[in-house]
Structures are given as structure tokens and as C-alpha cells.
Amino acid sequence: MLTTSTSNRALIFAALMFIGPNIVTAEPIIAKAANAIQAEFDIVKTEILQADDAVTFKIAVSGKAGDSKPAASGKLAGSSVYSYVWPTSLNSSAVGFDADQGILALAVTAHPDFDDTPAADENGDGDKTNDGNLWHSHWVVLGPDDACGKGSLKVKDIPNGTKPKLPATWPGLPLLIDSPGFEPALSASTVTVTVPTATLGDTTGMKFDGVTAALRVNESTHAPLLCVANVFDIASGDLSLPGTPTKQ
Numbered sequence: 001m002l003t004t005s006t007s008n009r010a011l012i013f014a015a016l017m018f019i020g021p022n023i024v025t026a027e028p029i030i031a032k033a034a035n036a037i038q039a040e041f042d043i044v045k046t047e048i049l050q051a052d053d054a055v056t057f058k059i060a061v062s063g064k065a066g067d068s069k070p071a072a073s074g075k076l077a078g079s080s081v082y083s084y085v086w087p088t089s090l091n092s093s094a095v096g097f098d099a100d101q102g103i104l105a106l107a108v109t110a111h112p113d114f115d116d117t118p119a120a121d122e123n124g125d126g127d128k129t130n131d132g133n134l135w136h137s138h139w140v141v142l143g144p145d146d147a148c149g150k151g152s153l154k155v156k157d158i159p160n161g162t163k164p165k166l167p168a169t170w171p172g173l174p175l176l177i178d179s180p181g182f183e184p185a186l187s188a189s190t191v192t193v194t195v196p197t198a199t200l201g202d203t204t205g206m207k208f209d210g211v212t213a214a215l216r217v218n219e220s221t222h223a224p225l226l227c228v229a230n231v232f233d234i235a236s237g238d239l240s241l242p243g244t245p246t247k248q
Contacts, residue, residue: 039063
């Protein structure tokens with residue numbers, strides 16, 4: 001099983017809570033392959049390519065991208081989510097959430113026990129509710145919650161009785177999550193997601209990192225509903241968000 005220590009969770013929290021004004025050159029984040037990490041989650045390169053009409057997010061691993069998915073448990077409570085994630089310095093308002101809600105990240109996820117893309121029929125069988133096991137994309141807003149484990153992060157919950165601003169493609173879950181329908185491509189060692197520039201707000205000064213991780217649905221299916229449970233790898237090693245987009 002792939003796991004992370006409590007100290008690593010604290011590092012995640014500390015690093016994501018400080019997105020400072022690092023001055024870096026526009027280049028991908030390059031990392032050495034690590035034998036201790038399962039190859040399909042072992043990040044060796046993370047980059048964002050920025051053109052006039054599209055922003056392309058890429059993570060390359062030392063193994064076959066997407067080769068592992070969670071085992072189905074047959075129930076939502078306690079189920080697992082595997083993910084390839086690009087934490088960014090973008091404001092949460094850039095994709096339609098209220099401003100300043102937390103860490104905005106693009107994620108490619110798979111989870112066989114539930115479906116959270118109600119507008120899409122990824123497997124083409126005419127049923128839009130049965131394809132969570134296929135890799136698909138989300139915008140998520142991350143924030144700390146010690147109820148997930150000391151120093152751990154979660155996808156931020158929407159408290160009962162509140163009506164926050166949400167993207168038009170919000171999937172109806174009580175979370176700050178969006179299902180924008182950007183189809184990921186998993187080819188050999190690389191995960192790629194292309195995001196139309198027109199769907200993003202201000203990207204000036206954007207910084208990023210790369211993470212592979214497992215999340216877990218709360219056994220009670222109440223808040224915190226979706227916690228970051230295991231961190232497999234961090235592109236920068238310390239979540240300092242050293243990457244900046246490469247202009248095309």
C-alpha cells in the first residue's frame with residue numbers, strides 16, 4: 001500500500017498555505033525517478049504549456065500513467081479516489097468559485113464506487129452515472145482540516161445552509177468541486193489535460209506543482225467528506241510550487 005507519514009502531511013499543509021512570490025524561470029519541474037514509489041505515480045516531469053487559446057497541464061511518471069485504480073468497495077462510504085493533481089496559485093475565482101476559498105487545483109481522478117460527472121457519459125453506454133472508474137478531470141479547492149489527520153488537506157466542504165458561488169458545471173456534491181468535462185489523455189507515461197483559455201480567469205503569475213495522491217470518502221459520508229489520505233509523490237519534493245507556465 002502507498003502511504004504518507006504525518007510529517008509529510010504537515011509539509012503539504014505548510015507549503016500549500018504559503019504560496020509566496022518566488023521568482024522562477026518558465027520551465028517544467030524535473031524530478032528523479034524514485035524506486036520507493038509505485039512507478040505509475042512516480043512523477044518525473046510536471047509542466048503547463050500556455051498558448052493563446054489553451055492551457056495544457058502535463059504530468060509524466062516513470063511508469064505507465066493511470067495503470068492503477070482503486071479497488072471497488074461496493075459502497076461510497078470509505079471508498080478511495082486516485083489522482084494526478086496540479087496545485088496552482090490561481091485564485092479560486094478563476095474557475096467560478098467565490099474568491100480566496102483555498103488552493104485551486106486541477107485533478108485527474110478515478111474512483112469505481114461513485115460517479116461525479118453527471119453531464120458526461122465517459123464510457124458511451126448511455127448511462128451518465130456509472131463511469132467514475134474512468135479517468136476524468138475536476139477543479140477542486142483544497143483546504144486544511146485536522147479531522148482528516150493532523151496537517152492534512154481535504155476538498156473543501158460546503159456547509160449546510162450556505163449558498164456559495166459555484167461553477168455552472170458543479171456536479172451537485174456538497175464540495176467545492178467542478179466537473180468541467182475536460183477529457184484527460186493518458187498515453188504511455190504522461191497524463192495531459194487541455195483547458196480552454198476562455199474558461200479561466202486571470203492567470204497572471206500562475207505557479208504550480210505536481211502531486212499524485214489517494215483521497216478517501218469519509219466513512220460517515222459527512223464533512224469532511226473527501227480527505228487527502230495518502231500522498232504518493234510531489235514533483236518539487238516540498239510543494240513550493242516552483243513551476244511557471246511555458247509560453248507557446
